Amino acid sequence: MARALVFVTLKKSVFDPQGKTIHDALRSLGYAQVSEVRQGKFFEVSLDGLSPEQARATVEEIAGRVLSNPVIESYRIELEA
Amino acid sequence: MNKATIGVVTFPGSNSDHDAYHVVKHVCGQDARFVWHKDDDLSGLDAVIVPGGFSYGDYLRTGAIARFSPVMRAVAEFAKKGGPVLGICNGFQILQEAGLLPGAMLRNRAVKFASLPVHVRVENDATVATAGIPRGTVLTMPIAHGEGNFYCEPEELHRLEGEGRVVFRYCTRAGEVTEEANVNGSLASIAGICNASGNVVALMPHPERASEPELGSTDGRRVMEALIRSAVPALA
Numbered sequence: 001m002a003r004a005l006v007f008v009t010l011k012k013s014v015f016d017p018q019g020k021t022i023h024d025a026l027r028s029l030g031y032a033q034v035s036e037v038r039q040g041k042f043f044e045v046s047l048d049g050l051s052p053e054q055a056r057a058t059v060e061e062i063a064g065r066v067l068s069n070p071v072i073e074s075y076r077i078e079l080e081a
Numbered sequence: 082m083n084k085a086t087i088g089v090v091t092f093p094g095s096n097s098d099h100d101a102y103h104v105v106k107h108v109c110g111q112d113a114r115f116v117w118h119k120d121d122d123l124s125g126l127d128a129v130i131v132p133g134g135f136s137y138g139d140y141l142r143t144g145a146i147a148r149f150s151p152v153m154r155a156v157a158e159f160a161k162k163g164g165p166v167l168g169i170c171n172g173f174q175i176l177q178e179a180g181l182l183p184g185a186m187l188r189n190r191a192v193k194f195a196s197l198p199v200h201v202r203v204e205n206d207a208t209v210a211t212a213g214i215p216r217g218t219v220l221t222m223p224i225a226h227g228e229g230n231f232y233c234e235p236e237e238l239h240r241l242e243g244e245g246r247v248v249f250r251y252c253t254r255a256g257e258v259t260e261e262a263n264v265n266g267s268l269a270s271i272a273g274i275c276n277a278s279g280n281v282v283a284l285m286p287h288p289e290r291a292s293e294p295e296l297g298s299t300d301g302r303r304v305m306e307a308l309i310r311s312a313v314p315a316l317a
Contacts, residue, residue, distance in 0.1 A: 010187075013234075015266075017187060017188040017189065017191070018192055021192045067141070071177070071185040071233065071234075
């Protein structure tokens with residue numbers, strides 16, 4: 001079984017209202033050193049019966065086609081053996 | 082006299098489909114037909130409405146799953162042939178995910194679900210949803226969304242503005258486009274856009290919830306009637 005970790009975040013150029021709100025909250029809690037917060041989504045995807053190459057290709061496809069919207073988001077994949 | 086037959090797509094989680102059906106059929110006196118998301122047969126329809134709601138729960142991302150529905154392939158085909166398509170709220174998000182309209186919706190600037198009447202100014206009167214409504218007209222309709230903060234890349238915005246494809250902008254009651262009136266933080270106060278040929282239009286406000294006096298505004302009926310006139314030009 002292969003397991004992939006997929007991190008989906010808003011592109012750097014895209015304003016992140018949730019991240020901004022969390023940042024404001026942290027500052028009001030006294031964490032004055034926090035200069036920015038960007039939030040995103042995290043997926044653990046388990047796959048059966050695929051070679052590591054096939055698993056990577058499948059997760060790439062899923063991440064680009066379904067888990068993220070290329071207009072506003074980018075993704076990063078970590079594959080665990 | 083012929084009536085228009087308007088299809089209203091229903092996804093699991095749609096909640097404005099019945100409102101749209103009701104307005105088409107009982108307020109505007111046309112024929113309406115629900116189209117289940119697994120159907121891909123739009124034959125006999127003069128226009129299609131992709132209504133508001135929370136398709137598939139919007140758990141992953143608004144409209145992300147709905148765009149893979151069989152009906153959306155049919156809607157894309159229908160649009161390609163020039164058929165009038167109106168997306169409302171979640172329908173807007175679905176049409177974006179499906180690539181029929183550009184851009185995407187971010188969380189509202191204030192990170193709150195916004196449910197209130199808003200004013201929008203008609204910017205383009207040559208689309209299937211605004212034909213016959215003069216540019217500059219201010220319409221009052223409710224919004225109900227958490228992700229309506231329109232975003233696209235600067236080049237895309239430039240194209241939209243250059244081609245006159247911004248159809249509605251949030252504005253004050255007097256029709257001024259201001260930051261305060263930009264209820265969700267949308268880029269360029271965009272509340273609605275269209276495709277290059279103007280036959281696919283979508284907006285975040287709900288015209289179908291502002292089509293009867295009991296609901297506080299009948300401005301939305303003008304949008305619904307524009308769609309009907311575009312669907313069957315003989316009715317105009």
